[in-house]
Every structure is written in structure tokens, then in C-alpha cells.
Amino acid sequence: MKKAFWLAGAAVLALAQPASAGDTIKIGFVSTFSGPTAVIGNDMRNSFELALDHMGRKMGGKPVEVIYEDDGQKPDVGKQKTEKLIQSDKVDFIAGYIWSNVLLASLKTAVDSKTFLISANAGPSQLAGELCSPYVFSTSWQNDQTPQAMGQYMNQKGVKSVFLIGPNYAAGKDMLAGLKSTFKGQVVGEEYTVWPSQLDFSAELTKAKNSKAESIFVFYPGAAGVQFLNQYAQAGLKAQMPLYTAFTVDELSLPLQKENAIGIPGAQQWVNDLPNAENKKFVEDYRKKYPGLRPTYYGAQSYDAAQLINSAVVAVKGDTAKKDEMKAEMEKANFKSVRGAFRYGKNHIPIQNFYLQDVVKDADGQLSLKTVATIVKDDQDRFADKCPMK
Amino acid sequence: MLVLVEQSLNGLQFGLLLFLLAAGLTLVFGIMDFVNLAHGSLYMMGAYFAATFVAWTNSFVLGILLALGATLLLGIALEFIALRHLYGRDHLDQVLATFGLILFFNDAVRLIWGPAGLSLPLPAWLTVPVQIVPGVSYPAYRLSIIAVALAVAALLYLVVMRTRVGMLIRAGASNREMIGALGINIKLLFTLVFGLGAALAGLAGLMQAPILTVQIGMGENILILAFVIIVIGGIGSIRGAFLAAIFVGMIDTLGRAFLPDLLRMALSSSAASTAAPALSSMLIYLLMAIVLVVRPEGLFPAAKR
Numbered sequence: 292m293k294k295a296f297w298l299a300g301a302a303v304l305a306l307a308q309p310a311s312a313g314d315t316i317k318i319g320f321v322s323t324f325s326g327p328t329a330v331i332g333n334d335m336r337n338s339f340e341l342a343l344d345h346m347g348r349k350m351g352g353k354p355v356e357v358i359y360e361d362d363g364q365k366p367d368v369g370k371q372k373t374e375k376l377i378q379s380d381k382v383d384f385i386a387g388y389i390w391s392n393v394l395l396a397s398l399k400t401a402v403d404s405k406t407f408l409i410s411a412n413a414g415p416s417q418l419a420g421e422l423c424s425p426y427v428f429s430t431s432w433q434n435d436q437t438p439q440a441m442g443q444y445m446n447q448k449g450v451k452s453v454f455l456i457g458p459n460y461a462a463g464k465d466m467l468a469g470l471k472s473t474f475k476g477q478v479v480g481e482e483y484t485v486w487p488s489q490l491d492f493s494a495e496l497t498k499a500k501n502s503k504a505e506s507i508f509v510f511y512p513g514a515a516g517v518q519f520l521n522q523y524a525q526a527g528l529k530a531q532m533p534l535y536t537a538f539t540v541d542e543l544s545l546p547l548q549k550e551n552a553i554g555i556p557g558a559q560q561w562v563n564d565l566p567n568a569e570n571k572k573f574v575e576d577y578r579k580k581y582p583g584l585r586p587t588y589y590g591a592q593s594y595d596a597a598q599l600i601n602s603a604v605v606a607v608k609g610d611t612a613k614k615d616e617m618k619a620e621m622e623k624a625n626f627k628s629v630r631g632a633f634r635y636g637k638n639h640i641p642i643q644n645f646y647l648q649d650v651v652k653d654a655d656g657q658l659s660l661k662t663v664a665t666i667v668k669d670d671q672d673r674f675a676d677k678c679p680m681k
Numbered sequence: 682m683l684v685l686v687e688q689s690l691n692g693l694q695f696g697l698l699l700f701l702l703a704a705g706l707t708l709v710f711g712i713m714d715f716v717n718l719a720h721g722s723l724y725m726m727g728a729y730f731a732a733t734f735v736a737w738t739n740s741f742v743l744g745i746l747l748a749l750g751a752t753l754l755l756g757i758a759l760e761f762i763a764l765r766h767l768y769g770r771d772h773l774d775q776v777l778a779t780f781g782l783i784l785f786f787n788d789a790v791r792l793i794w795g796p797a798g799l800s801l802p803l804p805a806w807l808t809v810p811v812q813i814v815p816g817v818s819y820p821a822y823r824l825s826i827i828a829v830a831l832a833v834a835a836l837l838y839l840v841v842m843r844t845r846v847g848m849l850i851r852a853g854a855s856n857r858e859m860i861g862a863l864g865i866n867i868k869l870l871f872t873l874v875f876g877l878g879a880a881l882a883g884l885a886g887l888m889q890a891p892i893l894t895v896q897i898g899m900g901e902n903i904l905i906l907a908f909v910i911i912v913i914g915g916i917g918s919i920r921g922a923f924l925a926a927i928f929v930g931m932i933d934t935l936g937r938a939f940l941p942d943l944l945r946m947a948l949s950s951s952a953a954s955t956a957a958p959a960l961s962s963m964l965i966y967l968l969m970a971i972v973l974v975v976r977p978e979g980l981f982p983a984a985k986r
Contacts, residue, residue, distance in 0.1 A: 327896045330797050459958040482941065483954050485962045488902050490893050493691040493823070494938040501684045514798060517894045525803070525820040525892070527810030547800040547894055 316355045316604055316611065319376030321369055321397065322387040324361040328487075328513040330543050331389055331589050332361070335411060337581050338590030339386070341573070342597030344580070350601045351609030358382065362393050364487060369393035370400065377404045383604075383611040384409060386596045389512075389589065391415035391434060391461035395422075402426055405614065407603075407621075411596040412589055414640065415461045416468075420677030423638040426614075428621055430595040430628075432560055433640050433672035434462050435469030437537040438510065440558040440645035440666040442473030445506070445535055452477040453535070454504040456495050456519075458486035458511065466510035466537055472673065479504040490518050496526050508535045516544050520551040529554075540650060542585040545658050552650045552658065560641075561591040561630040562648050562662040570629040585659070591629045598626040638678035642671045683816050688938045689931065690813075694823045696930020697830035698885055702903060703910040703922040704837060705881030711917020712853045713871050715764065716772050718779040720882050720907065721900025722786035723759075727752045727883025728890040728899065729790060732799040741804045748887050749880060756879020760872050768871070787897050798896035801887075826888050833884070834923055841919055850874060909965055913972045915979025925980060929965050936961035 320339060322332035336359055348355055358380055362369035369388070376382045377400060385401055386409040388394040394413040401408040402424045410418070410429045419433040445453065455470065455478060457463035463483060471478055479502045482495045499507050507528070511519045516539035523534060529551075540552045542563065563574050563586065573594055577586040586594075599621055606620035607613040624635050633643035645667045653659035706720045730751045735744030763782070767775050803822055810818040841847040849870055852860045861867045886900065893899065910929055914921025940961045944953035972980060 326898055327798065327894075329897075333796065459955060464955070481950075481954055483958045484937075485958045489937075489958070489962070490902075491695060493695070494688060494934050497684065497687045497691060498938060501687075514894050514896055517798075517800065518892070521800075521894075522820075522892060525808055525810075525822055527818060527820065543797070547798060549800065549802065 314353060316350045316353050316384075316600075316609065317380065317382040318355065318357045318600065319373070319380060319382035319385040320357055320359045320387045321362050321372050321376070321385065321393075322359070323364045323389055324359065325363055328364055328389070331513055331587075334543060334584070334587050334590045335387060335389070335593040337584070338573075338577065338586055338593040339411075339597050341577055341580055342594045342601075345572075345576070346597070346601055350604040351607065353604070353609040362388075362390070364390060364393070366390075366392045366396035370396040373397035373400050377401065377406050382406065384600050386600065387411055387593070388413045391465070394418065395461060398422060398424075398427070407600075407614075407617065409596045409599060411593040413462065414465075414672075416465050416674050417461075419638050419640045419672050420674035421679070423678035423680050425618055425639075425680060428599060428635070428639045429641060430599055431592045431641075432643070433674060434465030435472065435674075436670055436672050437558045437560070437645060438466045438469035438508070439473045439673075440647075440670065441508065441535055441537050441556075442470045442475075444556065444558065444647055444666050445508075446473070446475050450474075450476055450506050450533075450535075452479050452504045453506045453508050454479050454499040454502050454532075455481045456492070456499065456507065456509045457483060458515070459483035460486045462512075463510060467508075470508050470537075476505075487515065490515065492519055492522050493526075496522060496528065499532065500526065500528060504532065506533045506535060508537075509539055510537050512538045513544065514547075516540065517547040520548050520555070524551045540648075540660070541589075542587040542660065543589075545650065545660070549658065555650065556663075557648045557660075558645050558666060559588055559648050559660075560643050560645050561588045562646055562660050564660075564662055565629070565631060565646075567627075567629070567631050569627040570631075573629045595626075595628050595630070598628070599624070602626040636671050636675045637680055638672070638675045639680075640672050640675065642669050644668050645670055683814075684938075686814070687817050687819065688935055690819055690823070690827070691938075692931035692934035693927065694827050694930070695934055696927035697827055697834075698889060699903070699906055699910055699930055700923050700926035701830055701833060701881050701885035701888070702907040703914070703926050704834075704919055705878035705885075706904075706907050707911040707914070707917055707919065707922045708850070708874055708881075709878040710911060712850055712857075712874055713768065714857070715768060715875075716775045716779065717764070717878075718776060718904070719759075719782035719786065720878070721904035722783050723752060723756060723879045723882040724886035724889075724900040724903065725786065725790065725895075725898070726755060727886030728801070728895040729794060729799065730883070731887035731890055732801040732895045733794075735801060741807075745887055749883055752883025752886075753876050753880040756883075757872055757876040759879070760875040764875065765868070765871070783901070790897050796897065798894050800894055801890040803891045807891075822891060829884075829888065833881070837919055846870075846873070906965070909969050911979075913969055913979060915982035918979070918981045921979055921981030928968070932964050932968060933961065936964045 322335045324332040360372035384407045388410050389412045391413040408427045412431050414433040455467045457467045534555050536557045540557050602625045603617035603620045607616050633641040636642050647663045648660045649663045651661045709717050730748035734747040738744045807822045811821045812818045910925045914925030941957035
């Protein structure tokens with residue numbers, strides 16, 4: 292009789308447990324796995340899987356289950372997938388997000404349900420400022436920071452004037468605004484293109500050429516960056532107007548950009564050759580696990596996202612119901628990042644270094660990115676003050 | 682002034698490229714009365730073939746010729762295996778079947794070439810900008826697109842207006858039962874027309890490949906523009922497709938080039954630069970709506986059925 296009572300009691304307790312404190316750690320991962328930018332999503336998934344391998348596919352002693360969802364690069368689809376992961380799959384964490392507009396559309400669902408969201412790429416200014424949330428962390432950057440670093444590098448080089456070209460969506464606007472906030476020379480013109488459908492930049496390149504600016508700055512992630520560099524070289528502008536970029540030349544686009552990318556500087560918080568043990572292991576194991584592929588900054592940030600989640604789960608010994616403790620742990624950024632050390636600002640955006648990267652031929656005779664210099668140390672984004680969190 | 686010349690060339694080049702795509706589509710749609718959503722897939726296949734053959738043969742011209750032949754054969758095979766069974770069916774069935782073909786081609790490409798896309802590098806003699814008038818230089822490759830497309834347009838005109846095959850094609854556009862009744866092998870004619878349409882799509886794709894990248898799904902965005910063009914130009918009319926394609930290319934490019942500056946006169950600079958790309962991409966649809974209201978058959982409809 293007594294035994295039955297205890298059994299019944301245990302059963303009731305088990306039923307009453309919130310779904311989030313189950314026997315597995317459930318992570319939802321939203322990224323782009325179809326269409327022309329699917330290569331980015333694949334790289335993010337590869338790196339996330341590699342991180343799980345390195346953890347023995349367990350966090351805090353519990354097995355990890357990851358549900359990958361494809362946003363098709365569309366904000367409305369991303370929002371739907373986020374809702375599905377939170378409401379029907381009842382994930383403990385949600386991570387991923389390449390595109391700022393997809394993240395902004397999905398944000399409210401995550402925050403309202405108090406599900407931790409780790410952005411492994413997108414860094415819209417709103418997220419760092421007025422929309423900052425205790426439940427949202429970034430393992431990347433705020434969009435403006437990388438072009439801000441590029442602007443500083445252009446100042447160092449004594450560039451007097453620039454023509455800006457970027458895509459017409461949340462990140463495009465942040466990027467160009469970021470460059471303008473640090474660049475001391477004259478901004479001669481500013482053009483936005485339809486995103487993501489416009490792939491021919493002839494009208495914009497003609498305007499840039501006729502503006503008589505000394506240089507061009509662009510932000511075109513993924514395949515659009517390949518196309519931009521093609522058209523820039525074909526227009527004969529490479530000799531006339533040096534190009535400065537953010538997020539345009541990376542390990543995914545390099546094999547297609549080839550010679551066009553040589554001599555085009557970029558800024559980045561992670562480069563494959565950063566000299567720390569964690570990074571060496573990440574890059575080597577990635578190339579071993581996925582022959583023929585190379586990790587990118589998208590992947591590095593996803594790898595860090597998995598580590599950040601792991602640090603929180605380990606701190607609460609797998610009891611993911613303890614949200615306050617997990618939040619406090621994540622705020623410490625208590626894991627070994629592949630980019631070296633960073634710490635969080637009060638808005639949960641990393642305070643970190645930004646490096647100048649250049650394109651070189653590596654030991655295998657393939658084009659690869661190389662760290663040339665540190666442009667800014669311990670950079671905090673310029674929206675942190677607008678974040679009401681303490 | 683010189684800027685206007687250069688931007689007009691940009692518009693002309695874009696328009697002519699769209700013409701190649703729309704000409705093939707209007708042949709198939711107008712003459713065979715067949716809605717082929719997979720036309721954009723043939724455009725993609727042309728680009729993939731070109732990137733592959735140019736890499737194999739190490740020659741740009743040879744690779745492109747091979748790719749053109751391959752797309753023609755692919756078009757004929759596609760018509761023979763799948764599409765000829767759909768001619769008698771409802772348009773909706775054709776839309777469904779060819780939509781399925783889009784998915785098939787995208788996945789086939791993913792399997793064969795992988796998801797990352799390819800690049801088609803230009804030979805050195807096509808990468809230099811050419812001085813056309815003092816003060817205006819223009820990319821040589823874009824000039825060659827203009828030249829090739831104009832030559833193809835002239836050739837198509839001659840074939841359609843001056844040859845026996847062309848006469849049959851025109852007759853097929855006006856009354857397909859009648860030319861069948863006259864003892865013409867309509868099956869063969871349709872296969873040929875479809876192959877020609879496929880080759881034109883392939884040509885558009887392979888010529889666009891060095892400017893853009895060769896990637897999965899590259900035909901889908903541009904296919905919408907091709908449909909807009911044949912609606913504006915009049916279904917089944919090559920002349921209509923030609924003129925409408927140049928209209929659309931010009932309006933799109935000039936809109937992108939000058940609308941931001943125009944809007945800046947009325948709006949704040951940041952509002953103008955945000956609104957302009959959205960507005961300029963709407964211009965061609967606006968044009969289509971106006972044409973549909975004024976002339977529902979399109980500007981230059983093929984002869985009445």
C-alpha cells in the first residue's frame with residue numbers, strides 16, 4: 292500500500308515536471324538549408340555537430356538532441372519554424388539565425404516564451420539596443436562592429452572618400468551605418484540594392500565609378516559577394532577604386548571568387564589562423580570530419596554557440612528549469628572560445644577584438660584567409676547604452 | 682550625360698539577356714500552348730553545362746558551344762520523355778508537372794555538382810573594359826552579350842519570318858489543328874520548337890554565368906521576369922518579346938540608377954535610399970498592370986487565334 296502511494300506520487304511528480312527538464316537537452320537550430328545560401332547553413336550545422344562530437348554528444352550528463360529547421364532565408368518562414376520549435380518541440384534552447392531580418396521576425400516568440408535564444412550570426416542593432424533581452428545571447432557580434440573596424444582601418448590607410456553599396460535589409464543598413472560612424476573621410480554616395488533577388492550590380496557600379504570617390508565599401512554575404520566581385524573586376528574598377536569589405540570574402544565564397552578576392556581586405560572577429568589551442572583543434576577536426584571543406588566564421592560562431600549552451604547546462608547539472616542560474620553562467624562567457632577570450636557586455640553582445648584579414652595562398656596552394664593585424668581591441672558595440680538591462 | 686549613356690547600355694544589356702530567356706518561353710507558350718515553368722531550370726542547366734565544359738576543355742568558346750549543344754539535346758530529350766504527354770492536358774496539369782521538374786532539376790544539380798555552386802571564369806580578352814566613346818568605358822563581356830543577343834534576335838527574325846519552318850511555326854501559333862490537318866508532322870515541329878526554346882534558355886544562362894555565379898535555383902527569380910515580358914509583349918510574339926524585354930531591362934536599370942536621386946528631392950536622404958530599391962523593383966510590375974488594363978492581349982500580340 293505504502294509502496295503504491297510512493298509510486299503514484301512519483302508518477303504525479305514526473306508528469307508535473309516541466310517539459311523542458313526532460314532526460315535530453317533539446318536544442319532547436321534555425322538556419323538556411325535550401326536555396327543559394329544553403330552552403331552557409333550547412334557550415335553552421337557542420338560546426339555545431341562538430342562541437343557536439345567534442346562534447347561526446349552530452350551536456351551536463353544528458354544526451355543532446357538537435358532539431359534543425361530551414362528558414363529558406365525568409366523572415367516569415369523563420370518565425371514559423373521558431374514557433375514550431377518552441378511550442379510543439381518544446382526545445383530548451385534555440386540557436387542559429389544567419390539573417391538579421393529573420394532573427395528580428397522570430398525574436399518575440401522566443402523572448403515571450405522565455406526560451407534562451409543564441410544568435411550564432413545575425414546581430415541587428417535593435418537586438419543590441421532597445422530589444423535586448425535576458426533570454427537572448429550572441430556568439431557573433433553586433434552588425435555595425437565589423438564595418439566600424441573596417442572604417443578605422445580605412446582611416447589608418449588615409450582613404451579620403453568612399454562610395455557605399457549594400458543590400459536593402461536590416462543588416463545592410465546596419466553595416467553601412469557602422470562604416471559611416473567611424474570613417475573620417477567623405478561618404479560620396481550610398482546605394483541599396485533589392486535583397487536577396489537583385490544580383491546584377493551594373494547600375495550601382497556605374498554610379499560608383501562616376502561618383503569619383505577614391506574607394507568602394509560593400510557588404511554582400513554569400514553568393515552575392517561572389518557576383519559583386521566578378522562584376523567589380525569586369526568593370527575594370529579593381530585598378531581604379533580599391534574595394535573594402537565586411538562579410539563579403541570568406542572561406543565559402545573564396546573558392547568561387549578566386550583571383551578576384553586577392554588584395555581585398557576584410558575585417559573579422561574570427562579568422563581560421565587565430566593562434567589559440569581551441570581554434571587549432573576546431574579547424575583541424577573540421578577539415579578531418581568534412582573532407583574538402585573549410586570552416587568559416589559562421590561555423591566558428593556556431594561552435595561557440597554550442598559551447599555557450601554547454602557551459603550553462605553544465606552549471607545547472609542538466610536541470611534546464613533553472614533559468615536564472617543558466618543566465619548568470621552564460622553572462623560570464625565561461626568557455627574557451629575559438630576566437631580567444633571575450634566577455635559579454637550588459638546587452639549580451641560580445642566585447643571582443645576585430646582583425647584585419649587578407650587573402651593568401653596556403654600550404655596546399657589554395658586561397659585562404661590570414662590574420663594581418665588587430666584593428667580594434669575589446670570593442671563594445673555602440674548600442675549597448677540603449678539596452679535597458681543592467 | 683555620359684552616365685545616362687552608360688546606364689542605358691546597362692539597361693540594354695539586361696534587356697537583351699531577358700529577351701533570350703523570354704524568346705524561348707514565348708515560343709513554347711505561344712506556339713505549343715504549353716506552360717513550361719521549368720524554362721528557368723534549362724537556363725540553370727545551360728550555366729552548369731558551360732561551367733563544366735569550359736573547365737574540361739580549357740577553352741571558353743569550345744566549352745560554351747558544347748554547353749549550347751547539350752542544352753538543346755536536353756530540351757529535346759525532356760520534350761520526348763516527359764512533356765509531349767502533357768500537350769492535351771489542362772494548363773494546371775502542365776504547371777504542376779513542370780513545377781515538379783523544377784524540383785527535380787534542383788535536386789539533380791545538387792547531387793551531381795554539389796550545393797556550393799560553380800564559377801565560370803572569363804578568358805583574359807573578355808575581362809578588360811572597352812572605351813566606346815571618350816570618357817565612357819564598358820565591360821567587354823557585357824558588350825559581347827549585347828552583340829550575341831542582337832545576332833540571335835536577327836537570326837530568329839529571319840528563321841521565323843523568312844523560312845518554311847518559320848512559316849509553320851507562325852501557322853502553329855495561329856491555328857495548330859489546321860497545320861496538323863494539312864499533313865505537317867506537328868510532333869516533330871513541336872520537338873524542334875521546344876529544343877530551340879531550351880537552347881535559347883541555355884544560352885541566356887551560360888552568358889549570365891560569368892557575371893553571376895552558377896548556383897542551384899538561379900533560374901527561378903529571372904523566370905518571373907521572363908513571364909512578365911511575354912505578358913507585356915504579347916504571348917507567342919517574338920517581336921513583342923524583344924521590345925518588351927528591352928523596355929523591362931531599361932526601366933529596371935534606369936529606375937535603380939536614377940530613382941534614389943529623384944526621391945531625394947522629396948524625401949529625406951535615408952528614407953529615399955530605403956524606398957528607392959523597393960519602388961524600382963515594383964516599376965516593371967506596374968508597367969505590366971498598365972499594359973494589361975490598356976491592351977489585355979499584350980503590346981504586340983501574335984496573330985489572332
